[in-house]
Each structure stands twice: as structure tokens, then as C-alpha cells.
Amino acid sequence: MFTLRFDMGPSSMMSHYDKLDLDIPVDFGDNLVETSWVDFKGTVYRPGMIVYVGSDDVHSLPVFGKINSIICNEDCNVGFIYQKFNTIGLYEDYAAYEIVDLDSSTFVNISDLISHAPVIYHQFSDGKKFVALRYDV
Numbered sequence: 119m120f121t122l123r124f125d126m127g128p129s130s131m132m133s134h135y136d137k138l139d140l141d142i143p144v145d146f147g148d149n150l151v152e153t154s155w156v157d158f159k160g161t162v163y164r165p166g167m168i169v170y171v172g173s174d175d176v177h178s179l180p181v182f183g184k185i186n187s188i189i190c191n192e193d194c195n196v197g198f199i200y201q202k203f204n205t206i207g208l209y210e211d212y213a214a215y216e217i218v219d220l221d222s223s224t225f226v227n228i229s230d231l232i233s234h235a236p237v238i239y240h241q242f243s244d245g246k247k248f249v250a251l252r253y254d255v
Contacts, residue, residue, distance in 0.1 A: 126190060127154035142199070142225050147191035156188050156196055161234050163188060163198070168249055170233040171200065171226045179205040182217055182237060182249050183226070196228040203247075214240070214250035 129151040142150065155164045163169075165185050172181040183200030190196050202224060203217040228234075237249040 124196065125157040127156070129153040129190070132189070142189060142197070146195070146197060146225070147193065149192045151190050153188050153190060156190070158196055158228055159234060161236070163236070167236045168239045169198070169200065169231055169236055170251065171231060173232070174205065179207065180215060180232070181205060182215070186223060198226050198228065199223055200226060209248065212248055212250070214248040217247050217249055
């Protein structure tokens, strides 16, 4: 059924209702599986990891998201359902961006990520959350 161009963990077929709840684009396909991890081009992704998904058009700040689900379609394309973060700004003393949780999730194709290296995440005792890139993009 699936010819893999990557390695993935245990998976299960998704129902039509799961796809509607997860905001997966219609053009991504109908026969989808959800997996617990994927090794894509040497990087292992798991739910809970934070990735650099894009840029804010208004403030030119990076957009980060926490992977909630990893999805694969019958064409062996991989995508993530991720929780969005709002990027507050760059703190040069930490060489990191402050982020805050948003209550929305969306989809990104793994090939559309700005960087394929997951970011470094840290939450301070005061509750502030920061992410740092593993290298300059």
C-alpha cells in the first residue's frame, strides 16, 4: 500500500472524522496514516517536538509550532498537525525567541518547513517559553 522513502514508527489508518478534526487539507489525500515518529532525511520527528514552520508576514518573525500528530499519505508525503505559537520577539541575551501558546492548530507539509532541524526549547521558572535555532537560518 505505502512505498516509504523514510522510516516511521507504528502507525494506524485515520478515519474520515479524524481528518476533519485535525484540519488536514483535502489535497493531501484520503488514505492517511498517523504514526508515532518519522525519520525524514536523517532527522527523527516525534509529537511534542517544536519546529520552525514559517515566517510572520507582518513582523518578519519566525513562526514555531509543536508537533501534535505526524501524518503520512499514500504518496509518501509527510505532514504535521502542529499547535501554533505566537513569537513575541528575539532576546539577544539568550539568542532565543520568546513564544506563547495559541489555542489553534494547523497543518504543514514536512517539505515546507523552513528548517528541518527541530529547535531547542526551554521554559523558565516564571513560565516564559523560549526557543533557539540549532543554527542560523
